[in-house]
Amino acid sequence: MLKRHGSFTFIPVDIAKEFIEDCGRQLERDYPGLTVEPYGGLYMDGVRHIAARPEAKMLLFLGSSFSNIPLVEQLKMMVDIRMRLSEQDRLVLGLDMNTDREALSRAYDDQWSPWLRDNFICRLNQDFGGDMKKGKFEYTFDFVENPADGDTPSYIQLSLRSVGNQQVHFEKLSLDLDFQDGERIYLAEGMNYSCKWNLKQLRRLAERSGFTVEAHWANNENTYCIVCFAPAETIASSA
Ligand SMILES: C[S@@+](CC[C@H](N)C(=O)[O-])C[C@H]1O[C@@H](n2cnc3c(N)ncnc32)[C@H](O)[C@@H]1O
Known part of the structure; x- marks a missing residue:
């Protein structure tokens, strides 16, 4: 992203505030051009904090945490995030696919x-x-x-x-x-x-929460996938 954009702001969200503040300072030293503005708090409070900013945004949950949220809450959270994103924004989730x-x-x-x-x-x-x-x-x-x-x-x-x-x-x-x-x-x-997700289930999750699956990248073993969700024009479902 730095190569492409020259500079950008990274806002890590975690309840472990001091930890992300320390990491943030280190990242700024390691990557000139990067600004880190840690947000210490719950994920959805962080999403609301970030959504209030005018710039184009990419929300990242890479660590499979999304998959530990209760099923009914997952859809609500996706809809809640969707309502706060604009057309140019993206949501990127890292998800487990292993069913072995x-x-x-x-x-x-x-x-x-x-x-x-x-x-x-x-x-x-x-x-x-x-x-x-x-x-x-x-x-x-x-x-x-x-x-x-x-x-x-x-x-x-x-x-x-x-x-x-x-x-x-x-x-x-x-x-x-x-x-x-x-x-x-x-x-x-x-x-x-x-x-543990498959692509059909992911597409259905996207459809029900007002997103489309714009891209996805799995590892060679097909056990882990990174999925990029783009806002769809309409929200199909009621969560
Ligand atoms: C498994 S990692 C999370 C990975 C990463 N957030 C992701 O999914 O992209 C565990 C971290 O999540 C934080 N955490 C867990 N639940 C949280 C919540 N509801 N809001 C904010 N941080 C949370 C913990 O403090 C810990 O540092």
Whole structure:
């Protein structure tokens, strides 16, 4: 972009404000012509902050974070972003495409399962004053591939499954939960976590939120894709 435009402004958005401020200073030293104006806050507040500027904009979410947003929220977020963009602006998302069960199992299950189980239980106990016992829950990983509606991407579901009937108390919530043997507690907001997309689903997402897929670039293995969305003339759907 510097080669093409000579100069431009980069506005990183992250709740870790000090971190992006440090990185911003380093980037400005490394790339003469670049201006970095970090915005410390939530993604959508950052989008609103950036959208208020008059220049042509490219919004980038390269780190697959978009795929961890609950499914219903994804569409709302796309529509919200679309309403704030002008014709010359672009939205670029980095998205996972890998649906290889073995690879996914290696990434989300196998080696990680004891660690993830303990981490989740520890966090729930700590935040809500719970008395969940590590030995009384099993970590489970499911991959839901291409749900039948055709529009929804494949996704991962992580849960803890109760070993036997038991009651768990969460002091800070004044809540007792009765678990039947095998009953689960899901570990992500909404039903999805780490969505895996195909092009049809991406085009449908674009169509429903008022974008078109202008370009896309996948890696050789077809496991990761960068997608450039351009504003369409009309917004087809109600989110
Ligand atoms: C996996 S990386 C995010 C990658 C990158 N933002 C993307 O998708 O292009 C995790 C970073 O996101 C930040 N983060 C997570 N949720 C956020 C939110 N709702 N608003 C702003 N920053 C967030 C964390 O502070 C952390 O530095």
